[in-house]
Amino acid sequence: MRVRTGSVTAQLLQMLKFYARFEISDETGDPMTDRDMTLLHYSRITSLQKAAFAKFPDLRKFSLANVASVDTRETLQKHFGNLSDKALRAIATHLNLVPPEGKEEEFPWHRLDKDFLTELLISRHERRISQLEELNSMPLYPTEAVIWDENVVPTEIYGGDSCLALPKLNLQFLTLHDYLLRNFNLFRLESTYEIRQDIEDAVYRLAPWRAEDGGVYFGGWARMAHPIQSFAVVEVAKPLIGERAPSRVRADVTVTLSVRHEIKHEWENLRKHDVCFLITVRPTQPIGTKYDYRRSMVDQAGIVYVRGCEVEGMLDAAGRVLEEGPEPRPALPADTRTFRLLLDANQYAADLDTASTGGEVGYWSYSSRRLHNSFFFLRVPTNKPASNVVSTG
Numbered sequence: 068m069r070v071r072t073g074s075v076t077a078q079l080l081q082m083l084k085f086y087a088r089f090e091i092s093d094e095t096g097d098p099m100t101d102r103d104m105t106l107l108h109y110s111r112i113t114s115l116q117k118a119a120f121a122k123f124p125d126l127r128k129f130s131l132a133n134v135a136s137v138d139t140r141e142t143l144q145k146h147f148g149n150l151s152d153k154a155l156r157a158i159a160t161h162l163n164l165v166p167p168e169g170k171e172e173e174f175p176w177h178r179l180d181k182d183f184l185t186e187l188l189i190s191r192h193e194r195r196i197s198q199l200e201e202l203n204s205m206p207l208y209p210t211e212a213v214i215w216d217e218n219v220v221p222t223e224i225y226g227g228d229s230c231l232a233l234p235k236l237n238l239q240f241l242t243l244h245d246y247l248l249r250n251f252n253l254f255r256l257e258s259t260y261e262i263r264q265d266i267e268d269a270v271y272r273l274a275p276w277r278a279e280d281g282g283v284y285f286g287g288w289a290r291m292a293h294p295i296q297s298f299a300v301v302e303v304a305k306p307l308i309g310e311r312a313p314s315r316v317r318a319d320v321t322v323t324l325s326v327r328h329e330i331k332h333e334w335e336n337l338r339k340h341d342v343c344f345l346i347t348v349r350p351t352q353p354i355g356t357k358y359d360y361r362r363s364m365v366d367q368a369g370i371v372y373v374r375g376c377e378v379e380g381m382l383d384a385a386g387r388v389l390e391e392g393p394e395p396r397p398a399l400p401a402d403t404r405t406f407r408l409l410l411d412a413n414q415y416a417a418d419l420d421t422a423s424t425g426g427e428v429g430y431w432s433y434s435s436r437r438l439h440n441s442f443f444f445l446r447v448p449t450n451k452p453a454s455n456v457v458s459t460g
Contacts, residue, residue: 075218078232088195091241098242101197112138112192118161123154138194147188155184164191198244204312206414208344208375209259215365220260265291266346266373267364269445275368276354284354290330292445296403297321298345300410312416319382320345321405335404337378339391343408344445347372376408 090099099107112134120130129137129146137143147155156179159165164187165179178184214220218232233256234249269292278284285294297320304315324331337343349369358367380388382405389396 140193143189211373214263270368275348275350312412316410341378345374379407
């Protein structure tokens, strides 16, 4: 209960911080453009530099630096974290952020300790990410961190007795963008809830168990999911100018469709732009353990990674994508089929950052020989919203 409450509190504080810095004028209430917010940011930090230059010679290096080199939280903490309480209060008073000495009783809300003054200066002057840039950098598909987060995607047994960190559709909104953003977030979470149901249903039907050799044994089968034989990232295109994530990430996934003809036909008819999910499981329960649908599938099946992808097409015997058209597709031998996938470039970039710090990520586990049978390929029904993809302009 302590972890749950702390997590909800952190998410609610994050929402408060977001709306405290929303793109709206504090005086008139009019929406502000990215240029207006940039000008306001430069005005605030140059005022801070002028105050530091005039009254604090120790901050001369900060005062003469360009804005882009000193407006991050890390650099601001480096410059102001070592100042004394008296110096921090003098700067905050000069900028009219706290009342001057002798008028403290008129403003009982404020604090004068070092932690508060430091955070006040940093949060006011740190660089703010544009909402449009933040939306464009979000992963297209939900991952395991969001799908099973009870604070934002509650289960059916949620009784309303606790607070959730969800946007509210009230009668009033700050701007039209605020209204669209709240609807977007709610639609994304609703789609995530349906995706979680599909994943849990597939896991329940596949019944993954831990084999005696430490691998994974699938004791059942599912119409919408199939174990993967091999996975390989075949292309990572360079990022476009001004962007951080790769412009395109392609991967090949191979499955053996030893199933009935009608089910095999469904898999072979996966169309371009269909959405699927790559899921890694590492169960701890031995073979024969009965699954309880009422309990969490994450704990029972050991679901580790969930990564969304988009189908580009099925490959022929020569490794070429079979184009869709009026002509019938050529018959492929045997039961092995390879699909070309388009991975989420933003999520791939985030996973690379995780791997650079020594952590394991989903794509590496799919191609690991040690875990060659611990993951499966999930199709999403075409009559359900599969992702949170929207146009951000």
